[in-house]
Amino acid sequence: MPTNPSRLAYFPGCAMKDQARPDELGTLQALALLGYEVEEIPRWNCCGTVYSLAQDDLMRHVGPVRNLVRVQGMGEKRVLTLCAMCYGTLTRSARFVEEPERLERINAFMDTEDDFRGGIEVVHLLTLLRDEVGYEKLASQVKRSLDGLKVATYYGCVLLRPREFAVDDPERPEVMERVVEALGGTPTVFPERMECCGAYLTVGRSDVVEDRAGRILRSARGNGADLVVTTCPLCQFNLDKRRPAGAPSLPVLYLGQILAWAMGVDEPAVAALLTDEPATGKPVPSGV
Amino acid sequence: MASELDLSRDRLDAPFARRVEELSGENPYACYQCGKCSAGCPFADYMDALPNQVLRLVQLGDESALDLSAPWVCASCLACGVRCPKGVDIAKTMEALRLLALRKGISPAPATPDRPCPQIALVGAYRKLTP
Numbered sequence: 001m002p003t004n005p006s007r008l009a010y011f012p013g014c015a016m017k018d019q020a021r022p023d024e025l026g027t028l029q030a031l032a033l034l035g036y037e038v039e040e041i042p043r044w045n046c047c048g049t050v051y052s053l054a055q056d057d058l059m060r061h062v063g064p065v066r067n068l069v070r071v072q073g074m075g076e077k078r079v080l081t082l083c084a085m086c087y088g089t090l091t092r093s094a095r096f097v098e099e100p101e102r103l104e105r106i107n108a109f110m111d112t113e114d115d116f117r118g119g120i121e122v123v124h125l126l127t128l129l130r131d132e133v134g135y136e137k138l139a140s141q142v143k144r145s146l147d148g149l150k151v152a153t154y155y156g157c158v159l160l161r162p163r164e165f166a167v168d169d170p171e172r173p174e175v176m177e178r179v180v181e182a183l184g185g186t187p188t189v190f191p192e193r194m195e196c197c198g199a200y201l202t203v204g205r206s207d208v209v210e211d212r213a214g215r216i217l218r219s220a221r222g223n224g225a226d227l228v229v230t231t232c233p234l235c236q237f238n239l240d241k242r243r244p245a246g247a248p249s250l251p252v253l254y255l256g257q258i259l260a261w262a263m264g265v266d267e268p269a270v271a272a273l274l275t276d277e278p279a280t281g282k283p284v285p286s287g288v
Numbered sequence: 289m290a291s292e293l294d295l296s297r298d299r300l301d302a303p304f305a306r307r308v309e310e311l312s313g314e315n316p317y318a319c320y321q322c323g324k325c326s327a328g329c330p331f332a333d334y335m336d337a338l339p340n341q342v343l344r345l346v347q348l349g350d351e352s353a354l355d356l357s358a359p360w361v362c363a364s365c366l367a368c369g370v371r372c373p374k375g376v377d378i379a380k381t382m383e384a385l386r387l388l389a390l391r392k393g394i395s396p397a398p399a400t401p402d403r404p405c406p407q408i409a410l411v412g413a414y415r416k417l418t419p
């Protein structure tokens with residue numbers, strides 16, 4: 001079956017339906033404007049957020065692999081994620097279960113599903129923008145420039161580590177900076193941009209995460225940023241909601257929000273930074 | 289006669305080290321204790337043993353590694369692994385120690401949310417902090 005090149009199977013993940021909703025709404029509208037027909041995969045489930053690093057823990061790969069089975073069922077060869085954590089679990093689990101003995105066991109276990117055959121590519125929004133849309137086309141589609149807004153690009157961990165699954169050079173990435181530039185913003189490269197925020201330690205060790213968030217925000221602000229953007233809902237939560245007293249108050253937004261705004265989509269949080277419009281808290285869903 | 293120095297790795301080849309290797313897929317003896325992992329670990333300040341020291345205990349087959357807080361403070365950020373000159377993915381060793389502790393019922397992990405958390409955090413934590 002010939003696949004429609006503009007059709008994109010999409011795995012949202014739980015955060016996009018919850019705290020990262022502004023990211024999803026903005027990104028999907030931007031992708032539609034870029035000519036993509038994004039189709040949410042049917043009956044998806046949580047990918048489990050964190051990739052199991054153990055050799056014998058096949059059970060923890062069922063979540064991600066089951067989603068890949070759904071992509072296969074749509075007749076698609078690749079799946080888009082916006083969430084950095086989803087990208088990590090899906091790519092790594094897909095590779096882990098490629099090994100024939102593991103594949104056989106996991107397929108035997110998921111006995112009500114079609115067998116996973118492998119060969120599904122997981123694409124993150126950033127690589128899609130870089131490798132398929134291209135920075136130039138992206139820039140040409142910009143309706144409202146970010147107007148030199150200084151944007152600190154926070155990668156966190158999963159987009160860059162481990163090396164085999166990095167969306168860019170793990171020590172000197174530039175993809176997010178180039179996207180910001182294409183949108184008319186000025187990227188702020190800061191030393192903490194790929195240092196972990198503490199991730200799930202926010203459960204039980206919020207003291208540690210507060211320290212990390214404070215450090216990352218001070219580093220971004222100290223390098224002149226007006227705001228921080230990320231593609232990870234857990235980073236966004238940690239930097240914003242675990243912001244310690246006295247830390248810089250700069251907003252922490254999703255990449256999809258600045259993308260959407262630049263492409264002319266309503267995005268109150270970005271509008272508030274660039275215009276006199278007051279932020280109303282929630283983006284206005286239009287046509288999603 | 290001069291006494292012989294036994295420098296073979298057989299003396300170090302402890303069952304505990306083997307078990308950790310099996311679970312993590314990482315050879316603990318590949319580590320030559322340069323400390324680069326610890327230098328770049330964003331959580332080293334909060335650990336009771338540095339990542340390279342945790343690895344050293346594993347090399348020595350010392351099961352007290354299971355009582356450390358370090359593996360529970362490790363956030364699996366993988367900064368150590370991308371920088372290790374010997375290609376040791378220490379995050380996997382940390383995961384193996386967490387799993388061994390959890391499977392033996394030694395669980396010093398603070399798994400109770402001390403403040404409200406979104407589900408992405410809860411799912412992540414419970415996948416890491418429960419057997």
Ligand code: SF4
Binds near residue numbers: 045048050083233
């Ligand atoms: S990584 Fe996150 S947002 Fe993505 S599905 Fe998994 S838990 Fe949910």
Ligand code: SF4
Binds near residue numbers: 157363
């Ligand atoms: S920085 Fe934090 S939440 Fe973000 S990817 Fe790393 S661990 Fe995740």
Ligand code: SF4
Binds near residue numbers: 322325340371372375
């Ligand atoms: S960086 Fe690698 S070799 Fe150096 S101490 Fe750490 S694990 Fe050992």
Ligand code: SF4
Binds near residue numbers: 365369378
């Ligand atoms: S993976 Fe763990 S040990 Fe390694 S740098 Fe990150 S927190 Fe430190």
